[in-house]
Amino acid sequence: MYDGDMRKIVVANWKMNLTLRESLQLAKDVVAESAKVHNVDIILCPSFTALPGVGPLLPRAIALGAQDVFWEEKGAYTGAIAPRLLVEMGCRAVLVGHSERRQYFQETDAMANKKVLAALRAGLTPILCVGETSEERRAGQKDYVVMRQVQEAMRGVALLGTQELLVAYEPVWVIGTGQAVSGDDAEHMSQVIRHTIADVISSVAMERRCRILYGGSVDAKNVADFTRRSVIDGVLVGGASLKSSSFFGILAAVSS
Numbered sequence: 001m002y003d004g005d006m007r008k009i010v011v012a013n014w015k016m017n018l019t020l021r022e023s024l025q026l027a028k029d030v031v032a033e034s035a036k037v038h039n040v041d042i043i044l045c046p047s048f049t050a051l052p053g054v055g056p057l058l059p060r061a062i063a064l065g066a067q068d069v070f071w072e073e074k075g076a077y078t079g080a081i082a083p084r085l086l087v088e089m090g091c092r093a094v095l096v097g098h099s100e101r102r103q104y105f106q107e108t109d110a111m112a113n114k115k116v117l118a119a120l121r122a123g124l125t126p127i128l129c130v131g132e133t134s135e136e137r138r139a140g141q142k143d144y145v146v147m148r149q150v151q152e153a154m155r156g157v158a159l160l161g162t163q164e165l166l167v168a169y170e171p172v173w174v175i176g177t178g179q180a181v182s183g184d185d186a187e188h189m190s191q192v193i194r195h196t197i198a199d200v201i202s203s204v205a206m207e208r209r210c211r212i213l214y215g216g217s218v219d220a221k222n223v224a225d226f227t228r229r230s231v232i233d234g235v236l237v238g239g240a241s242l243k244s245s246s247f248f249g250i251l252a253a254v255s256s
């Protein structure tokens with residue numbers, strides 16, 4: 001999905017915001033704009049219902065991603081979506097363990113682990129989201145919390161063959177607030193995540209197959225302070241990915 005260290009990744013998480021018609025329009029706009037953007041890999045994550053419509057609009061250079069996945073391959077799991085069904089829709093990536101899934105759907109690190117493993121088995125790139133709450137940060141536990149989340153979600157993960165993994169540091173307390181953490185803060189956490197992953201998988205796999213993103217109130221003004229840092233490989237954008245004007249501002253700032 002990405003080649004070379006120069007390239008940065010921008011993931012758009014549209015969450016539960018756009019209708020099918022709005023999703024198709026925004027996807028078309030992003031495709032047109034992407035011709036002006038250099039060294040940026042874009043991943044669009046629409047709602048499940050928009051996947052079959054948005055997928056065929058995207059050129060190879062823009063990846064389709066889903067916002068969630070279930071870990072079983074098939075069976076009596078009402079409402080759940082299996083990894084192979086996402087692959088069938090053309091998805092190449094999937095968000096796993098987003099803080100909103102943890103908050104509203106009681107998802108745990110153990111569930112995130114099953115989803116990461118199932119996504120990898122199906123050939124999808126998991127975008128594992130981790131991050132501390134404001135209470136955890138105030139208690140001085142942020143490094144520890146994020147290390148534990150990464151360790152537990154990556155249990156049994158080896159990253160073989162062409163498998164890839166993205167890990168997004170998303171401090172829960174800044175998501176959707178308009179107030180991102182500082183670039184230094186994100187860089188520190190990116191290093192914490194990098195070292196934690198290096199304990200789980202080989203250093204070669206870490207270098208070649210793992211990328212670390214920052215997410216949480218990323219906008220056109222602050223994005224470059226994250227992506228100019230070599231240890232931050234890209235960003236995960238929620239609110240500012242919903243309008244072409246704000247999303248294009250981000251793409252332009254990341255483009256080189």
Ligand code: PGA
Nearest residue numbers: 175176216217237238239
């Ligand atoms: P935000 O969301 O950019 O609106 O803060 C980021 C996310 O939840 O992935």
